[in-house]
Every structure is written in structure tokens, then in C-alpha cells.
Amino acid sequence: MRAPLLAHFHAAFGREPAVIARAPGRIEFIGNHIDYNGGTVIGAAIDRSLWVGLAPRDDGRRRFAAAHTGGAIVELPADRVARQSGPADWVNYPLGVLAAFPKFGLRAPAGFELCVVSDLPVGAGLSSSAALELAAALAFLDITQQQVAREQLVAIGRHAENHFVGVPCGILDQGVCGFGRKGHLVFIDCRAPRFELVPLPGRSGKEEREGRARREGDARFWIFNTHTKHALIDGLYAERHRECQEAARALGVAQLAELSPETSAARRAKAHLAPEIARRAQHVVEEIARVEAVRRALARGDLRTTGELLTASHRSSQHLFENSTPELDFLVDTLCTTPGVYGARLSGGGFGGAVIALTDAHFTRAQAETVAARYTARFGNAPEILETQTADGAQAVPASIHAPATE
Numbered sequence: 001m002r003a004p005l006l007a008h009f010h011a012a013f014g015r016e017p018a019v020i021a022r023a024p025g026r027i028e029f030i031g032n033h034i035d036y037n038g039g040t041v042i043g044a045a046i047d048r049s050l051w052v053g054l055a056p057r058d059d060g061r062r063r064f065a066a067a068h069t070g071g072a073i074v075e076l077p078a079d080r081v082a083r084q085s086g087p088a089d090w091v092n093y094p095l096g097v098l099a100a101f102p103k104f105g106l107r108a109p110a111g112f113e114l115c116v117v118s119d120l121p122v123g124a125g126l127s128s129s130a131a132l133e134l135a136a137a138l139a140f141l142d143i144t145q146q147q148v149a150r151e152q153l154v155a156i157g158r159h160a161e162n163h164f165v166g167v168p169c170g171i172l173d174q175g176v177c178g179f180g181r182k183g184h185l186v187f188i189d190c191r192a193p194r195f196e197l198v199p200l201p202g203r204s205g206k207e208e209r210e211g212r213a214r215r216e217g218d219a220r221f222w223i224f225n226t227h228t229k230h231a232l233i234d235g236l237y238a239e240r241h242r243e244c245q246e247a248a249r250a251l252g253v254a255q256l257a258e259l260s261p262e263t264s265a266a267r268r269a270k271a272h273l274a275p276e277i278a279r280r281a282q283h284v285v286e287e288i289a290r291v292e293a294v295r296r297a298l299a300r301g302d303l304r305t306t307g308e309l310l311t312a313s314h315r316s317s318q319h320l321f322e323n324s325t326p327e328l329d330f331l332v333d334t335l336c337t338t339p340g341v342y343g344a345r346l347s348g349g350g351f352g353g354a355v356i357a358l359t360d361a362h363f364t365r366a367q368a369e370t371v372a373a374r375y376t377a378r379f380g381n382a383p384e385i386l387e388t389q390t391a392d393g394a395q396a397v398p399a400s401i402h403a404p405a406t407e
Helices: 002-013 086-104 128-143 150-165 172-179 205-210 236-250 261-271 275-299 303-321 326-335 365-379
Strands: 019-030 040-057 061-066 074-077 111-118 184-189 194-199 220-225 341-347 354-359 384-388 395-397
Touching (some): 002 111, 019 128, 019 275, 019 354, 040 128, 040 172, 040 220, 040 275, 040 384, 061 086, 074 086, 086 150, 111 128, 128 172, 128 395, 150 172, 150 194, 172 184, 172 194, 194 275, 220 365, 236 275, 261 275, 275 303, 303 326, 303 341, 303 354, 326 341, 326 354, 326 365, 365 384
Parallel strands (some): 061 111
Antiparallel strands (some): 019 040, 019 395, 040 111, 184 194, 220 354, 220 384, 341 354
């Protein structure tokens, strides 16, 4: 993606960027709507990413361009950081990072030109927003010759999302985007937060380099993007956030993660919660237990149990948290009857977006297309199919096109 970035940057601004940074998309492996409830989640950085190029200006102007907007330039003064709307609303993510810098004791660059290219599908629940926040933050840090710990980088991205963009997300998206590593999942205890890498069953690094055949138990991720609406700011995400807070207050805890499935059931019975609030609480508490069960299953290389837990997670999102859709449910139902699929679930905020399937190494593109064809026959539009692998987290990239390519 470096070459397309350089081409778009030159087309927009007539020169090359001084610094470049990339950040991956992520899948929420398990832990749906758990991060802001203080629980544990597991995600994976994937080999689709977003790239940011940046060059300084000495006139105090800030200019933004992105390939997905056709190269239209958004120009803003450096002395005013205000939310944008309409076609320019994507600029709110790097603007949010700029607004967050002083709160973390960092200086923001004054004038600059910034360009974005990406092969992450927008609205698929793969967290292109977190990728943009972290890539922009790395580019801003690079050009101002500042460094931060990875934990602080992740915190800057989340602060931008919460306080400037206005999405009350937890730390999952930015945490996985920042701490991802090829061949691993990222486990996050959201209370600290604490980040830990979890090896994914599959080929060793030596086997990967030598191109040796996959073992029987190798895991693969397939993503089916429905292209249905996935607009978290529209209010459904915020509504679930509010309902979880209401449930926690009624059950006498600061966060739902403080409850076990047993204590939660007992307290729900006494608290006389509204039915929908009780369902939200049940989902959160039981989902945290599933995260721990997945962690144990992965440690012993048990992909079959892992897949069953992923599907159970979807059923909970479908019936208890009610953030699924008929399109997502149909994909999960179809995938779970397809040979080679260990399990499937919605990934991300829900209310549309994408389903991920955990498969063995023998699941093929032809099988994926058969699933897609059945979906098309039912809903009329074809889902986008992505076969993905784990990838490294956000990083600065050499700006010169003569440097070795990262991707």
C-alpha cells in the first residue's frame, strides 16, 4: 500500500510525504460489547490496513485528503480544531488525535498535509476508525520527533474516539490495532487495561518462511461483509452502552464485569429489571465467561471448542444483546452447516457489518462463494468475502518508495 499512498499523496499535494505510518484493521474474535463493561476480550489484527502519509507546512494550514473521497481536500486552520460533518466527517478521527495530544502532554504539529489510503472495507466492523486514529497518531509523533509507550498510543486513539468523535467505545479496537502481532490473538483485560498475546494454533514461523504445508488443525479467518448499515454514531451503540450502565447500577456494581454468572442471575431475580435490561446484563456476564473459556481452549489447541464458543457468542448477541440483524444471522446459520467451519459470529458493534468464520485449513474460496451465493439468493446483494490472516500492529513505515515494503 506504500506505492498507492505515494501516488495519492502526490496527486493531492504535488510532493511526497515526509513520514508514513500504517495500522491494521482488527476482528473482534470474542467479547461483544464487553470492553466498556470492564471485562476481558480477544481480538486479532488482520492483514488489511490503513496507511497515512504526512508532510509539514510552514503556513499553519492543515490539509487532509483520502483516496476513498476521490481526492477532495479538506483544509482547516491550525488554530481551530472543530468537528466536521458531511463528506468531511472522516477528518474527525485525526482531528480527535490532535485534540488529545495536549491532554497527554504532547505537542501537536501545526501545519501539515495528510493523505489516507486503505484496503479496509468501511463499515464492515473491522475498525477502520481505530486504524486511522493510531496511524495518524504515529505520523504526528514522528513528524514532531516525539515517542510514547504503546499503551499511551492506544489511549490516545481511544480518547479521540470517546471525546471528539463521540463514540463511547472501550479499548478493544485501539488495543488490538496497537498490540497485534502476526500469528497471535490479543487478549485484553479492559479494567487496567492489560494486553497479552495469545498464540493462535497454526504453522510455526519457520514453517511459514519455508512455505511448508498447513497442518490439519490450522486456523483461518474468513470475513463476510454484508455492506449493511454499520453506523455506531447513529445511536444504537450508545443505547446499548446506556442500558449496560443502567443494569450495573440496578445490580449494585460499578461495571457488569464485577459479576459472575451465578451472582448476576441471583441479583437479576431480585432487582426486577426491565426485561431488555436484564437481557443486556445476562449477555455481558456470560460473554465474559466465554472469553475465558476460549482462552483455555486456545491454550490446548482446541479449535473445535473455540468455534462452538464463537457461535454461542453470536446467539447471545442475537437473542440477548439484540445487536444482530437477519443478514448476519443468516450467514452464521449457513456457515455453521458448512464443512470446515468451526464457528461463526458477528464481529464488532453489530447492527450490520460483518460475520467472521473460524475455519480449518481446508475451507476453500469455492465454499465461501457458495455461502455468499445463498446469501445473495436470500437478500439480493452479494457479501464481500475476505480471507484474512493475523498481522502486526500499528507502526511507522519508511517513507521512501525504495525502502523494503511492509505490505
